[in-house]
Amino acid sequence: MYNINGELSDNHNSCLNNRAFLYGDAVFETFKISNGKVLFLEDHYFRLMASMRVLRMKIPANFTLEYFETQLLNLARALHYTNARMRCTVFRNDGGKYLPHDRTVSYIIEVELLNSPKYVISESNYEVDIYKDFYVTSQLLSNLKTTNRVLNVTGSIFAEENDLQNCILLNQNKNVVEFLNGNLFLLINHTLVTPPLSEGCINGIMRKQVLNFISNDIHYKLEERTISPFELQNADELFLTNVMCGIQPVTKYKKKIYTTAFAQDFLAKINQSI
Structure with a gap:
């Protein structure tokens, strides 16, 4: 299951021909959900916003910290995951070659179940x-x-x-x-x-x-x-x-x-x- 622009969906084919895949014109954040809470949410959010500005992406007005938290947790709750790994990829919308036709963006959120809310160090050799x-x-x-x-x-x-x-x-x-x-x-x-x-x-x-x-x-x-x-x-x-x-x-x-x-x-x- 995926969260694509705020809509829960099982189909991600609509994303396969966009600029993220063609040119790497995208940034991402990987979040850890622990006991139903997004860890270090503010740090993730401000890093994502700063990255989008560096790449001259047009940041939508609704891209607030509260909006991202809601989107992440809605996807986790839809699957009844209280501990999860989540990746949010923000990509510039289709159009153009190296020079984009516009600078608006879309996003997709992926989720993966984690077994434990805590960090655990592996005891094996590294x-x-x-x-x-x-x-x-x-x-x-x-x-x-x-x-x-x-x-x-x-x-x-x-x-x-x-x-x-x-x-x-x-x-x-x-x-x-x-x-x-x-x-x-x-x-x-x-x-x-x-x-x-x-x-x-x-x-x-x-x-x-x-x-x-x-x-x-x-x-x-x-x-x-x-x-x-x-x-x-x-x-x-x-x-x-x-x-x-x-x-x-x-x-x-x-x-x-x-x-x-x-x-x-x-x-x-x-x-x-x-």
Whole structure:
């Protein structure tokens, strides 16, 4: 079942020939519904609005925070889902080639059932490596969640072919940017380090939560700075963040074995806060 422009439908064929599929002319947000509540709703909403402005989409007057919350929850409730993964894709309407005929938009919301309202860290090994076939560009467009994810797709195939759970992406300057599906953090002694948005990483919702928590924690120092690949093996912990998994600690990179205590403790605080 789908929510297409506010209407619940089992048919999404009307969306197959639009600009999102032809040109990647679309942005999206992935939401987590926990116990019937949209987590971090305001952060998602304002990121979506900012992304639409950057892409010069015409934002409809009814695209309010309350409207999006209603549309998300109506779809979840129609399926009796209290815990769900939901993706809202906003795309520019049909017409034109590279230059659109107009800048109005439509959207589609997809839903997937989740078994638990809480974030849970997998206890299995989580090994990663660097993906070097293609690079992220350090520009504003790289901060947005557009539907142009070819780099992430090819990187995911590379990870599967090499029995890896994930890969780390670099930018054109060969600096560490992020994981295939989330932001990257290093814990070095009592300093938490993450690349700044200027390096080209996604402006992640869970990334923001971590930054907010750490900025108020007297036991840890926070640094947003350039990270060299050589630093990865000097860290005590390495973990990724996104709104669906919360925090996923890495257990191994090359010959380096990481601890996971900080990530485990921090995820418990995230669960408590929600």
